[in-house]
Amino acid sequence: MTNQDKQEMVVTPWEVSGDIDYDKLIEQFGVQPMTTNLAERIAKHAGGMHLQLRRGVYISHRDLDWWLGEYEKGNKVGLYTGRGPSGHVHLGHLLPWFFCKYLQDAFGADLYFQMTDDEKFLHREDLTLEEAIRLTYDNSLDVIACGLRQEKTHIISDSDHISHIYKLGLKVAKRITFSTVKAVFGFNNSDNIGVIWHPALQAMVSFLQSDREGQNIPCLIPAAIDQDPYWRMTRDIAEKMGYYKPAQIHAKFLPGLAEGGKMSASQPETAIFTTDPPKVAAKKVMSAFTGGRDTVEEQRRLGGRPEKCNVYAYYYFLFEDDDEKLVDREMMCKNGSILCGECKKQLADRVKVFLTDFQAKREKAKDVLEDFLLKPVK
Numbered sequence: 581m582t583n584q585d586k587q588e589m590v591v592t593p594w595e596v597s598g599d600i601d602y603d604k605l606i607e608q609f610g611v612q613p614m615t616t617n618l619a620e621r622i623a624k625h626a627g628g629m630h631l632q633l634r635r636g637v638y639i640s641h642r643d644l645d646w647w648l649g650e651y652e653k654g655n656k657v658g659l660y661t662g663r664g665p666s667g668h669v670h671l672g673h674l675l676p677w678f679f680c681k682y683l684q685d686a687f688g689a690d691l692y693f694q695m696t697d698d699e700k701f702l703h704r705e706d707l708t709l710e711e712a713i714r715l716t717y718d719n720s721l722d723v724i725a726c727g728l729r730q731e732k733t734h735i736i737s738d739s740d741h742i743s744h745i746y747k748l749g750l751k752v753a754k755r756i757t758f759s760t761v762k763a764v765f766g767f768n769n770s771d772n773i774g775v776i777w778h779p780a781l782q783a784m785v786s787f788l789q790s791d792r793e794g795q796n797i798p799c800l801i802p803a804a805i806d807q808d809p810y811w812r813m814t815r816d817i818a819e820k821m822g823y824y825k826p827a828q829i830h831a832k833f834l835p836g837l838a839e840g841g842k843m844s845a846s847q848p849e850t851a852i853f854t855t856d857p858p859k860v861a862a863k864k865v866m867s868a869f870t871g872g873r874d875t876v877e878e879q880r881r882l883g884g885r886p887e888k889c890n891v892y893a894y895y896y897f898l899f900e901d902d903d904e905k906l907v908d909r910e911m912m913c914k915n916g917s918i919l920c921g922e923c924k925k926q927l928a929d930r931v932k933v934f935l936t937d938f939q940a941k942r943e944k945a946k947d948v949l950e951d952f953l954l955k956p957v958k
């Protein structure tokens with residue numbers, strides 16, 4: 581690909597497009613690159629290194645060393661992540677939630693999970709508030725199906741649970757000026773006033789556990805890097821409000837099945853949704869973009885290009901936990917001994933098994949959904 585073919589990178593909380601250059605993002609956002617040492621420290625407490633840590637899904641952080649240090653001193657630590665419920669959940673969304681489950685187990689941490697049905701309603705012309713709230717509960721089934729612990733997970737619907745979060749939200753809002761949100765998010769005079777308020781609610785969850793428990797608890801936010809503007813703003817006000825600055829660990833985007841770009845709910849053929857019938861998902865895999873050559877003869881002679889291949893990326897990020905087997909696959913691809921059709925077929929089979937299992941867990945989650953929702957402080 582020449583430089584001219586590259587598409588300009590756009591990474592905001594509402595749009596991620598173009599060719600993502602993570603080094604540039606790390607520099608632009610002023611965050612710290614992830615290190616092996618930090619990954620090893622997490623692994624030590626977890627009793628093993630998660631696939632996502634081994635494979636470099638987490639590219640950067642802020643204050644992760646401090647958060648780990650607090651835990652190592654024997655202090656309680658907490659986790660916060662969230663989702664804007666605007667449609668079905670796809671595999672790209674699940675990546676950080678699986679990671680939260682691993683961190684929750686490793687650190688015995690509570691996870692506050694925010695469903696920003698308000699944000700999605702305010703930003704989307706076509707989404708009614710009722711539908712956004714319905715999606716909060718629908719998507720919560722996916723969160724629960726990731727295996728999170730009920731006693732330690734608190735799912736928040738901004739709209740339905742507002743009475744438990746409004747007071748802290750107000751205290752945060754009072755600290756944030758209009759010019760700050762304009763500068764951070766690029767809002768302008770034609771934006772509705774709801775979108776201008778919402779950042780206060782997304783920020784406040786960073787302090788929610790501390791507020792509810794009446795003691796300062798270091799908070800770590802695993803999230804894709806596009807959410808970073810929220811945390812920059814939150815960190816600026818934290819200490820003035822008497823809280824710790826929330827730490828972050830930033831994930832890469834999972835590529836879609838088509839060439840280039842991340843998996844996107846607005847292009848359903850490029851994304852595998854947790855609600856896709858397994859056969860439909862398998863078909864999507866079979867028509868995925870690969871790093872293959874134009875003809876079988878060329879592929880046998882020149883080999884495939886795993887570094888360009890989305891199917892390989894799925895093995896890499898989700899579907900091949902065994903490092904040796906992954907290397908074997910890469911070699912077989914490069915030396916032309918496995919062709920794309922076969923490789924896709926094997927992935928499609930794994931996706932089918934995964935979805936069948938996940939969908940059963942999702943069904944079961946319906947019985948316990950209520951128990952996972954944020955409760956008033958006792």
Ligand code: TRP
Binds near residue numbers: 802
């Ligand atoms: N704004 C996020 C979205 O649209 C949802 C969200 C709220 C979130 N709080 C979060 C994501 C914390 C990551 C971490 O998807």
